[in-house]
Structure formats: structure tokens, C-alpha cells
Amino acid sequence: MEAFASTDIGRIREMNQDSYYISNENDEIKLYIVADGMGGYKGGEIASKLAIEASKNYICNNFAEIKKEKEQILELIKNAVEYANMVVYEKSKENEELTGMGTTIDVCLIYSNRAYIGHVGDSRVYRLRKEFFRKLTVDHSYVEQLVKEGNITKEEAYNHPKKNMLTKALGCTAFVEPDVMVKGFQKDDILLMCSDGLTNMLKDSKIYEIIKENPKEASKKLVEKANELGGYDNITAVIIL
Numbered sequence: 001m002e003a004f005a006s007t008d009i010g011r012i013r014e015m016n017q018d019s020y021y022i023s024n025e026n027d028e029i030k031l032y033i034v035a036d037g038m039g040g041y042k043g044g045e046i047a048s049k050l051a052i053e054a055s056k057n058y059i060c061n062n063f064a065e066i067k068k069e070k071e072q073i074l075e076l077i078k079n080a081v082e083y084a085n086m087v088v089y090e091k092s093k094e095n096e097e098l099t100g101m102g103t104t105i106d107v108c109l110i111y112s113n114r115a116y117i118g119h120v121g122d123s124r125v126y127r128l129r130k131e132f133f134r135k136l137t138v139d140h141s142y143v144e145q146l147v148k149e150g151n152i153t154k155e156e157a158y159n160h161p162k163k164n165m166l167t168k169a170l171g172c173t174a175f176v177e178p179d180v181m182v183k184g185f186q187k188d189d190i191l192l193m194c195s196d197g198l199t200n201m202l203k204d205s206k207i208y209e210i211i212k213e214n215p216k217e218a219s220k221k222l223v224e225k226a227n228e229l230g231g232y233d234n235i236t237a238v239i240i241l
Contacts, residue, residue: 194237
């Protein structure tokens, strides 16, 4: 298994509040995490880094102890995200400047031809299988809710003025309920984990095209393309092969 990651400040923001973690090829636990922080000066940067570190440590410290069955692994992912939420929330209360900071998070643990995913916010996980490119996560956002209720179309959602308004984020409240899921991850499948700095600039069809062309170079090319189109936010892309 290989992973490639790129992150960039973009062309507008003053700092990069995105963070990511990818396992080394030799690591026993195949773990990948993306977080997109939010909050005043340095708040978002601190929130995303704390969330990555807390969830990674929780999983690495507890993975050996659990039965390697579907329900137990999903429970581990859920607990890891809830623990990360508590860590970020507690930190935000220590310092007035960090009040209200938060982050999105996507955690992906690959084990036995399956991807176990924990998700909060509007960062995304996609799977490319042969010719099918599918979003696996559902954005926790106001606009996604409007689409779900049939009030706007997916096309209208793409340019909606409130597209960045989250309905759920990690670290903003004492408790968060993450989405957890398990998806097949077969030979030749490709996973993309990314922040909304990518998906707000590139439509899914363009993302698919770039990954298909050269998967190993795709994380870099995706970030470059998002910057070409304006780079209005921090951009992070992680490709898992």
C-alpha cells in the first residue's frame, strides 16, 4: 500500500490550517487522517493538529487490544474521534484566543481489504474503483442539508453563498457524534481524502480525471489545479493506493 499527500496554504489565506497524517509503508497500522481547522488567529491550525495527534494516538494505543472484527474496529474509530473532540474542546477553554476553534476530521483505517472511516465536517473521502468515482462521506453542512431536503440541486449547491457553513465540527462542543462506516478497499481501488479547499475549486469530474491520469502524482496535481483556479482556501489531498 502506498500513500501520497500534498497540502498548500492556497493564494488567499495567511496560514495553512489544514493538517494530515499518513502511515509509513512499514507501519503495521495503515492509518490516514485529514483535518481542516477553523478559528481565529492560529486557532484552526492548533485544532487540526491536536485532532490528528489525538485520534492517531488513540487508535495506535488501542488497536492491538481489540478484536479485529467490523464492529470493534468501527467502535475504535468512533471513540478515537470522540476523544479528539474532547482534547480540542478542552484546549479551546484554556485560552481566550482559542475560544470557538474547531476542525473537520476524516480518519481512515485500512485493514483486511476494508476502509474504516470516521467523519465530521465537510472534508471528504472518495473511492475510485475502475471507472466509478464515488463520494463515501456526507458533508455536515447547511448546503448538504438543503440538497437532502430537495430545496436546491447539487449544481446550485456548488455555488451557494453559504456552502462553507458547517452543521457539525469537531471541538466546538463537549460532545460530537461522528459518522462511521466501512467500505471495501480492493486491489486497484484508490482513495482520496481531501479538505474543501480542493472540492470547492474542482468538480468531481475534474478530480477523477486528474487521479485517473497519474495516481501517484495526483495529490500534487490536484493542489496545483486548485491554486490555478484561485486557491481561495488551504488545500489538502491524500491519495491511498
